[in-house]
Amino acid sequence: MLKGLGSLGDMAGMMKKAKEMQDKMTRMQEDLQNIEVQGESGAGLVKATATAKGILTGLDIDPSIFHPDEKEVVEDLILAAIKDAQSKAAAKAESEMSKLTEEMGIPAGMKLPF
Numbered sequence: 140m141l142k143g144l145g146s147l148g149d150m151a152g153m154m155k156k157a158k159e160m161q162d163k164m165t166r167m168q169e170d171l172q173n174i175e176v177q178g179e180s181g182a183g184l185v186k187a188t189a190t191a192k193g194i195l196t197g198l199d200i201d202p203s204i205f206h207p208d209e210k211e212v213v214e215d216l217i218l219a220a221i222k223d224a225q226s227k228a229a230a231k232a233e234s235e236m237s238k239l240t241e242e243m244g245i246p247a248g249m250k251l252p253f
Contacts, residue, residue, distance in 0.1 A: 160243050167239050168192075176231050178223025180216045187220040191231040195221060 174191035184204050188197035198220070204213050240246075 156243075160245075163239055163243070167235055171232055171235060174231060174235070176224055176227040178220050178225070178227055180219035180223060185213075185216040185220040187217075187224040189221075189224040189228045191228050191235065193225050193228040193232075195224065 171191040172194075175188055175196065176191060177186055177188050179186045181201075181204065184201040186197075186199040187195060188199075189195050198217070200213070200217070204216065
């Protein structure tokens with residue numbers, strides 16, 4: 140279709156690929172809002188749920204840990220569960236990004252402009 144245009148044809152093809160990549164990135168960002176991961180602490184006594192974008196969406200606390208004299212322990216368990224969920228969210232987002240870049244033929248570790 141663009142044969143004979145030389146470097147203009149190559150540029151048009153590159154622009155088309157860039158647009159496709161941007162569209163896929165947009166879809167992936169939207170998908171990350173719907174993927175949930177769960178972090179936990181205290182052998183599952185505290186569970187935090189977050190989207191793959193790192194937004195906390197839920198917190199489940201086993202009532203057995205509510206003792207007035209252990210307030211600091213409960214707070215530490217809650218923070219640990221949230222940090223675990225956020226860490227898993229970041230790993231999931233990275234995994235999804237790697238799938239996309241591999242599909243697009245982009246070398247691993249290359250930073251994308253968007």
